[in-house]
Amino acid sequence: DADVTQTPRNRITKTGKRIMLECSQTKGHDRMYWYRQDPGLGLQLIYYSFDVKDINKGEISDGYSVSRQAQAKFSLSLESAIPNQTALYFCATSDSSTKGETQYFGPGTRLLVL
């Protein structure tokens, strides 16, 4: 089984709808992240969480919110989806006790907002 899972893998929604993307990990890592990937822009950080009670905005948090329900779960919500939020979304985890703190990525959720 994969260490970092994301659901759903694909989602089509309409403008104005609220949607939630979910991420779960079995790696036991304390830190979790949400990124979006757009062609030619690489990955941009949306939100990150250093532990259950520590949530921080990233580079592009406007229009998004997150919830860290448990150490293993970190969900991303789009309160009112808009077409320019169409992108590939990745969840990642890391262990703060390791030097260099490699991030481990889920398989991604492809979101299309019509």
Next chain:
Amino acid sequence: AQSVTQLGSHVSVSEGALVLLRCNYSSSVPPYLFWYVQYPNQGLQLLLKYTSAATLVKGINGFEAEFKKSETSFHLTKPSAHMSDAAEYFCAVSERNNDMRFGAGTRLTVKP
């Protein structure tokens, strides 16, 4: 804040030829540096990382990268390209376990 520039959004090589993917970074402190690979319809996988030990870092699948402080570079190389190396490659920089910044990516094509 730290940043990464990857020179060349697309690189094409012949099978068996040298692979060179360029990455330059900007950081106010000695950085951690990473190369990740993304195959189609998959997440990112770590190829290798630099954490201030040896400047020449060896990774998986025959890739290696050299940290050059004077040039602020961390270029990725592989002596002989294989068809299975076709993917998108991302360079990333982190300042002492703070948030990681990614480059825009380089898509590698390997011609038979």
